[in-house]
Amino acid sequence: MFAQFALHERLLKAVAELNFTEPTPVQQAAIPPALEGRDLRVTAQTGSGKTAAFVLPLLNRLMGDALPRVTIRALILLPTRELAQQTLKEVERFSQFTFIKSGMITGGEDFKVQAAMLRKVPDILIGTPGRLLEHLNAGTLKLNDVEVLILDEADRMLDMGFSEDVQRLGKECANRQQTMLFSATSGGNGLREMVASVLREPVHLKLNSVSELNEGTRQQIITADHNYHKERLVEWLLANETYQKAIIFTNTRVQADRLWGKLVAAEHKVYVLHGEKDQKDRKLAIDRIKQGGAKVLVATDVAARGLDVDGMDLVINFDMPRSGDDYVHRIGRTGRAGGEGLAISLITHSDWSLMSSIERYLKQRFERRNIKDLKGIYQGPKNLKASGKPVGPKKKKVDKKDAKKPGAKAAAPKRKPTARPNNAPSAVVSQDGLAPLKRKKPAAE
Known part of the structure; x- marks a missing residue:
């Protein structure tokens, strides 16, 4: 129960109003040290309740009598507009019985406003x-x-090239007393450098190893011959799978628009979301998906973070993501909050190596699947072991001792090049054996 935490009574009232009963593992682990004012470095899967894990301690710290506001007391950094909007909504829900006010600053909005x-x-x-x-x-x-x-989503901010911007903003908050960093993956050297520069003696909480992420999501691959084959597979899956809502990821805006057009022509209720869409269109697409006006969203990775839609239980990777972390965040759109989901990746010969590297990164093996009516020619690399690794013919090893036994075939002796007479016909082979030499004409006598 949330009553076990030393939270202000007005926050507990909001928690009860929102029907929050049992804290999730990340909330159970992060809220107590956060309430103590400790710096935190938290790794936990998408959809695990990370937002409440930092919002409730933050609000508890800021609680007090209503006073004139003269300074900004807390800053929450996020990688995308969609995630910022979602976080603002959560802050407002938890602070509904307090005097605390919040605001949002993202691109795509009027600067003067x-x-x-x-x-x-x-x-x-x-x-x-x-x-x-x-x-x-x-x-x-x-x-x-x-x-x-x-x-929040610190690893994604690094992926999007915000490292220097985050460092600059951190320096501007030089008088801060607490810093909390949350991410769904452990990231690489860049994230470790950020942790070292912005956190002070942090508590490290790792709620999931990468192989345990999205345990409630079945992960499948279907091989395809080419992009047109993939488009037909997508149409079949949307027509035959059981799902409430689906999201289809592509790597490019061009492919997202093309696939959206194909699905609209096939009379699917579908919206498209990518970086070239203005804020009005992006908000409309997300609202329609959330409200049930459409069942399908085609998106680039701009939607892989910060999109929290109830009933999103099918993810299709039309294009394989470029990294294991991106894959984790894509399939994290489904199977949220302990629910179940299905993630299907469509794999051509050019996707196989990338898919295999993601399997190794996750320490998992995806379920192989074929659709009988649309089974393609490509079924993965030839001569696959049960492990999925290609194999070739084994070379027979010859023991040196065996080579000396009677009857063993001796190696042919190397032949020394022999000089040819001047009147030798045709081309002469050079002594290095690499190229023919043209025979010179004899000098006139």
Whole structure:
């Protein structure tokens, strides 16, 4: 029960109002040290309840009597607009019985309207690094009195090239008293460097190893001959699988638009979401999916983070993601909060090596599947072991001792090149044996 935590009664009232009963493992592990003011480094799978794990301790810290707002007291950094909007909604839900106010700054919105909001000085500011830096450079944002800095989906911010921006914003919050960093994966050297630079003697909480991520999601692959074959497989899956809502990932905007057009022509209720869509269209697509006006969303990786849709129980990778971490975040759109889901990746010969490397990264082996009516020619590399690794003919090893036994075939002796007479016909082979030499004509006598 949440009552076990030393939370303010108004926060417990909000928790009860929202029908939160048992804390999730990440909440159970992270809330107590966060309430103590410790810096945290938390790795936990998508959909595990990370947002409440940092929002509740943050709100508890900021609780007090209603006073005039003169400084921004907390900053939450996120990689995408969609995730920022989702986090803002969660903060507002948990703070509904308090005097705490929050605001959001992301790209794609009117800069002057955002500056006016900043002049009202929200207690908690939620935003994406790029637009926050624009306001910082314009002098409309001051962060020197921030008490708590939270980096959510930190690994994704690094993937999107926000490392320097995050470091700059962290330095602007120089007087902060607590920093919490959350991510779904352990990341690489870049994330370790960020942890070292922004956290002070942190508590490390690793709730899942990468092989345990998305345990409630079945993971399958279907081989395909080419992209047109993939498009037919997608149509078959949407027509025959049982699902409430589905998301189909592509690696490019061009492919996303093409697939969207194909599915619309096949009379599917589908929306498309990618980086070239303006904020109005992106919000419309997400709202329609959430409200049930459409069952299918075609998206690039811009939607792999921050998209929390109830009933999203089918993920199709039209294109295999470029890394294991991206794969984890894609399939994390389904099987959330302990639910079950299905993730299907469509694999051509050019995708096989990438798919195999992701299997090794996850220490898992995906279920192989064929659709009888659409079975292609390509079925993976030839001569596969049970492990899925290609094999070739074994070379027979010859023991050196056996080579000396009677009857053993002796190696042919090397022949020394012999000189040819001047009148030898045709071309002469050079002594290195690599190229023919043209025979010179004899000099005139």
